[in-house]
Amino acid sequence: MIVCGIVGYIGTRLAVPVLLEGLKKLEYRGYDSAGIAVIEDGELVLNRSVGKLHMLEGKINGDAHQGHVGIGHTRWATHGRPSDRNSHPHTDCTGKIAVVHNGIIENFLELKEWLEENGHVFQSETDTEVLPHLVEHFHQGDLLRAVEQMVSKVRGSYATVVLSEDHPGTLVAARKDNPLIVGLGEGEYFFASDIPAIINYTRKIMVLEDGEIAVLTAEGVKVYKNGSPVEKEIQLITWDTKAAEKGGYPHFMIKEINEQPRALRDILTGRIAPDFSGVDLQEVSLTAEQIKNIRKIAVVACGTAYHAGIVGKYVMEKMLRIPVEVDIASEFRYRNPLIDAHTLTVIISQSGETADTLAALKEAKARGSRVVAITNVVGSSIAREAHDVVYTWAGPEIAVASTKAYITQLLGIYLLTLFLGKELGRIPAGEMTDILHHLYQLPKQAQDILDHLNEQLNKMAEIFNQWEDTFFVGRGLDYAVALEGSLKLKEISYVHAEAYAAGELKHGTLALIVKDVPVLALCTQPDVFEKTVSNIKEIKAREAHVIGVAFEGNKEIGKSVDEVIYIPETLPLLAPVLTVIPLQMLAYYASVHRGCDVDQPRNLAKSVTVE
Numbered sequence: 230m231i232v233c234g235i236v237g238y239i240g241t242r243l244a245v246p247v248l249l250e251g252l253k254k255l256e257y258r259g260y261d262s263a264g265i266a267v268i269e270d271g272e273l274v275l276n277r278s279v280g281k282l283h284m285l286e287g288k289i290n291g292d293a294h295q296g297h298v299g300i301g302h303t304r305w306a307t308h309g310r311p312s313d314r315n316s317h318p319h320t321d322c323t324g325k326i327a328v329v330h331n332g333i334i335e336n337f338l339e340l341k342e343w344l345e346e347n348g349h350v351f352q353s354e355t356d357t358e359v360l361p362h363l364v365e366h367f368h369q370g371d372l373l374r375a376v377e378q379m380v381s382k383v384r385g386s387y388a389t390v391v392l393s394e395d396h397p398g399t400l401v402a403a404r405k406d407n408p409l410i411v412g413l414g415e416g417e418y419f420f421a422s423d424i425p426a427i428i429n430y431t432r433k434i435m436v437l438e439d440g441e442i443a444v445l446t447a448e449g450v451k452v453y454k455n456g457s458p459v460e461k462e463i464q465l466i467t468w469d470t471k472a473a474e475k476g477g478y479p480h481f482m483i484k485e486i487n488e489q490p491r492a493l494r495d496i497l498t499g500r501i502a503p504d505f506s507g508v509d510l511q512e513v514s515l516t517a518e519q520i521k522n523i524r525k526i527a528v529v530a531c532g533t534a535y536h537a538g539i540v541g542k543y544v545m546e547k548m549l550r551i552p553v554e555v556d557i558a559s560e561f562r563y564r565n566p567l568i569d570a571h572t573l574t575v576i577i578s579q580s581g582e583t584a585d586t587l588a589a590l591k592e593a594k595a596r597g598s599r600v601v602a603i604t605n606v607v608g609s610s611i612a613r614e615a616h617d618v619v620y621t622w623a624g625p626e627i628a629v630a631s632t633k634a635y636i637t638q639l640l641g642i643y644l645l646t647l648f649l650g651k652e653l654g655r656i657p658a659g660e661m662t663d664i665l666h667h668l669y670q671l672p673k674q675a676q677d678i679l680d681h682l683n684e685q686l687n688k689m690a691e692i693f694n695q696w697e698d699t700f701f702v703g704r705g706l707d708y709a710v711a712l713e714g715s716l717k718l719k720e721i722s723y724v725h726a727e728a729y730a731a732g733e734l735k736h737g738t739l740a741l742i743v744k745d746v747p748v749l750a751l752c753t754q755p756d757v758f759e760k761t762v763s764n765i766k767e768i769k770a771r772e773a774h775v776i777g778v779a780f781e782g783n784k785e786i787g788k789s790v791d792e793v794i795y796i797p798e799t800l801p802l803l804a805p806v807l808t809v810i811p812l813q814m815l816a817y818y819a820s821v822h823r824g825c826d827v828d829q830p831r832n833l834a835k836s837v838t839v840e
């Protein structure tokens with residue numbers, strides 16, 4: 230069972246450098262082991278290594294690799310520990326057939342037993358290894374036919390590419406529930422899990438759909454479904470290649486944090502009416518009648534996207550006066566949720582491929598709910614399954630820790646809320662205009678934070694050199710952002726961080742507040758400001774070191790805390806967009822000071838396409 234990145238190449242270049250470069254761009258999908266298989270002088274040559282890609286590079290002697298056809302894989306293990314033996318590509322008994330795979334083969338035990346009874350010998354602990362043995366079993370001289378038969382035996386999800394020594398000029402790939410694209414160059418063709426892997430070679434791509442099998446040769450690509458050829462649309466990628474590279478920053482995360490003003494601008498472009506009277510969300514096709522019939526909103530997501538959903542609950546309930554439930558996707562899908570045709574489901578996902586979120590979407594649809602997805606990846610599985618999509622236009626997010634995706638998900642929520650609120654007549658015209666004017670200011674205010682707080686936050690983050698525990702507290706929307714601030718810190722700096730509703734602290738957690746422990750107290754919500762200050766007093770009474778986050782001009786806060794991070798003032802409703810930025814930066818600098826791997830934290834992967 231794996232989450233991973235796949236690359237395949239066939240053409241006139243040497244395959245090894247193309248595969249390695251592609252894998253480097255896909256390391257965000259997994260990075261605990263990697264491998265390649267190339268056809269050289271008619272023979273299949275395999276190289277695999279546990280550890281990051283440079284370990285594999287170290288093993289490969291470039292001169293020895295003259296082949297022009299190959300496949301590569303970078304892995305994130307969940308089934309079968311990371312090891313050379315469990316790394317992809319996996320081969321059949323003869324060593325002539327190699328397979329890379331992203332997904333889960335659910336019936337692999339059953340298949341493995343059956344193959345073993347038929348004389349096949351297994352080398353690894355992975356589910357994937359059944360695939361090359363199945364191809365070997367069915368192969369009668371036609372690789373496409375053998376892959377079709379392999380697929381017919383398999384239950385589960387896969388993006389997989391097959392290479393065979395007996396067919397040195399061909400690659401065959403199949404896809405179900407995991408992403409796979411074909412890149413079309415001049416006399417060269419590619420398979421990849423994602424666009425950055427091939428964008429330096431071609432901008433023409435095809436997105437494979439579930440159930441499709443593609444055959445690449447140096448002459449071109451043919452796609453089949455249920456045995457018949459399929460006509461595929463060629464899409465042109467318009468992004469700048471720089472968008473998927475570090476552009477002078479030491480890490481993708483800080484680059485992406487700094488891209489947030491631009492990302493905010495992009496998601497707002499064309500969506501605010503010129504007279505600030507409403508928002509234009511043409512992509513949402515809900516009719517006035519359907520909107521009037523909404524009795525409940527169910528927001529479903531994972532991780533950071535889930536935290537954006539919690540902000541959504543506060544915002545939507547306040548403005549729409551419709552009850553909002555927020556669920557973690559892996560909980561939602563198994564709790565028999567009360568969803569029906571009167572529920573609007575809002576699915577939030579950066580990648581658009583998260584397995585649990587996708588399954589929750591399907592669950593909601595099956596119960597008659599309309600689904601709006603807020604996602605960053607055009608053509609992703611979630612974008613294709615949802616009835617409507619609000620794209621966040623953040624551009625490729627490479628660092629595992631999500632930053633610009635989160636902030637644009639928040640904007641997606643505000644835009645959707647304002648759109649629904651206007652249809653429902655629940656937002657007075659003056660309030661709408663005021664909110665839109667403030668939304669419009671956010672990109673500039675985000676830039677101010679980046680320009681003015683960098684040094685302060687870099688210094689402040691040194692506190693996490695001494696502490697392994699910290700707390701984030703706030704009320705209302707501040708609590709929602711506290712959740713995200715604490716996740717950012719723990720995932721990249723490995724400091725244990727807990728987020729608490731400030732009023733809840735004294736119901737148990739206050740026992741952990743000791744002298745000098747750092748506590749981040751978010752104080753941007755005026756209606757609960759005094760209540761939060763009372764909670765801060767309780768924390769200070771235990772001699773913790775409290776860092777407040779408040780709007781510029783808030784003099785009161787300085788009297789109760791040890792240090793203050795001041796952010797530009799906006800409407801309290803929009804505060805999360807600005808409050809989260811210093812928390813992201815604190816997490817980033819804490820990770821750098823502690824010598825952690827900022828962009829690829831241990832045990833994590835960017836795209837989680839398994840349950």
Ligand code: F6R
Pocket residue numbers: 531532533534535577578579580581582583586629630631632716720835836837
């Ligand atoms: C944390 C982070 C994850 C993701 C989560 C959902 O920084 O990035 O918690 O938010 O895995 O991923 P998407 O949004 O792609 O569905």
